[in-house]
Amino acid sequence: MDDTKVPVTVLTGYLGAGKTTLLNRILTEQHGKTYAVIVNEFGEQGIDNDLVVDADEEVFEMNNGCICCTVRGDLINIITTLLKRKGSFDGILIETTGLADPAPVVQTFFVDEDVKRKVSLDSVVTLVDALHFLDRIEDGHEAVEQVAFADIILLNKIDLVSTYDLERVEARIRSINPHATIHKTERAAVELDGVLGQGAFDLSRILDIEPELLTGEDDHEHDQTITSVSLKVDHPLDSRKFSAWIRELIRTRGTDIFRSKGILSLAGQERRYVFQGVHMVMDSTWGEAWTTSERDSRLVFIGRNLEGDTLRTGFEACTIAA
Template identity: 60%
Template structure:
């Protein structure tokens, strides 16, 4: 899986508006011979037509699939289910949690930060959003949840691309970029995608974004514009002082938390040989040392905020005040 916090089990949160193709993607994960074992937590087992692939019903909530994956339903509490899965954590490579089609993914993502037991053993690997190429533009106008799902995403499957023209496709991609310039977009039909493009993304890692869009840190993304959702990124090639950074980011997220959907960053602290990676969901932050800085990479700190009603000048001034 990803190289982030290797002792922790990576968790993928899978979201997408009703009818976008989430269930199709889940079916692929639960039945294709990809050679990995995942625990998949779904909201309503009845929605998913995978009964013929079930091998054993361990109990009413956990089912084992032909390809070794486990499927569980959340009838009660997500934390309880995850806690149970963690007791058999040697059985699988990762956990996938599906949200309902009408859900804001934030509360599900927050679970992996809030609960100490769960947070100590798992790491949020990525939020993956399945979007319907034909209907997304309409949903962005009338469904705030659909906009949140796009803003939250680290990876977006722009699905059903066979139902729209190339011009319409470029238009809908521009609208996605206006809300979230950092997510990786994959065009798909019938949610057909290599599993390794969805799972094990290490979405902490802004390096991948730069590889796709090398100039995004230079403000190259600013021509995308959405009325109420913005994203801002800042960088500094001078080392940061952790004694300044942590109080600043904590105060900022406590104050502006409701408006900050996602925050993430890779940081170079003074006298610290390791990269520090963090990501946040609203007011909740999680971070850890990831790996040593390589000799061939610039020790640049990079930080990203996606949210509403943010003040970019204040954000930048706050970030730069953390320079050692």
Template identity: 50%
Template sequence: MPIAEQTADPRIPVTVLTGFLGAGKTTLLNHLLTANHGQKIAVIVNEFGEIGIDNQLVVGADEEIFEMNNGCICCTVRGDLIRILSELMAAKQGGGSRKKVNFDRVLIETTGLADPAPVAQTFFVDEHIADFYKLDAIVTVVDARHADQHLDEGHEAQEQVAFADVLLVNKVDLVSEEQLAQLEQRLQTMNPLAKLYRTQQSDIDVHKILGINAFDLEQKLELEPGFLEEEHHDHDDEVASLFFRENRPLDLNKLERFLQVWLSEHGADTFRYKGILHIQGVKQRIIFQGIHMLFASTPDKEWKPNETPRSEFVVIGRNLDEAWFRQQFAACIAG
């Protein structure tokens, strides 16, 4: 069954596959490549050189280490990801050194120790990439049997959960129902925005992870108006989420000052944030989302006559000072 065409957006959708070592990413990748979805997929991985797999295009990226945010955070990124995406773009258009290649979407498989942020940020910072590709979703595969150990011992696993739009709890046949329920509660506390599915051998309906517009908040709200209506939970992990809701309009100048302080002082520890904002004097909803210190805000449709305008957004990060955030946000209310 073919994946539904996204006629409103002509860009090539990109899905990022991440997850800790041994979670089942490569099994998921093979499943996606052989599933009956009727599309040709270009795959970017960093474990292989440039080779062909089942007539699909597989390209490899060398890893480089970049120190970002004035030394506050060290990220492992694919240094030539933009180059590879540009070459794929040229190949699809019939230019460059490559022969013309036809593909409908891109899958990026990261290493088990990779922070997904630099990959996702690529689609924010490069204008040509953003014009040709759109980030459809970040899918994180979680090893149900070893997840608690990974989450306890390494910040990489927690960050992979924090950035996810979809969480696949894999290897569910190796743990008890009680263990699964506890793990799912932990994951949902860390990232209440992500869809969560149980899998064995990373086997899942491709329509649940491809073409879902999970990273496009504007389209996501059209499909699921209550997408942001989540409640806050207590937590013990370093990575957790904060949920904000306010019916009173926000003052734009106060909000901009808050954002400046927030991202300059806490941007490195703020992984994902997304929501809608109700700004005083503005008839439209403002879509707001970002990764670390890179964010975008765009006007959406006007509030409906029977709709109560309100701001709702979620912040996911490490060691967030909830009292500080709520105090600062409250100071943004107009009046």
């Protein structure tokens, strides 16, 4: 990740899950760093910071052919304005409303050139209320989508539930998003090293987990539509085959694919090819060079109604051997 870019952390989670508590914890800790904070509504709880900007959530559809490509126009404006400020700050924290769809926020960092050039999305942190989560996910799709988008999950208010219930909640979270790092907390008390400066969007750590441990055949045991699929192939990929496959996949299934991430070993390339996407918006870069022993290609999709076998067959057909 480009060190000269300002890191942005997005905090999502249902109303009452503890977003503002976490925000104030980050801001008051003695870390010697200053943050600009963007909130969507000034809540009853004050925010203890010099630079707090109240955003008016403006979700703009792009007409570039991606039916689900939306951005937050207000964030483009606020962030480009904040970056003109001299000396300014070490990072930006964005608190979304409880019912916010994380996609437009995340897509903003992929789509707008000025934002992309100056800031990088460090991670999406989702707060989950251990007591109410299982009810929330029955209420609507927002709570599930917030978990699906997360790089880091704070499973908060664990003091309010039994061990049995906590396990049920955690299992449910894992079934939606097995890749996020989960921190179990009371009153959002977490080491900030576990939340900030993650570079989660540069993926290196997330995909380190062996996919075999994650994909779980037990996905089928749950009656759920949002889940994840992890794929791995050892043979190097033919970049043309892969490119054609992923474009077609994103074009036809992008609405259902919330997040996609991959670290790929392309034939003839010394360096890792790293990409990530949100719905139909993709971004890619060259990562570190491979050492021979560890070359393989990994892909993760989190989304709705994913067909694991079809995805696996498609991905495997992209190798030079296929």
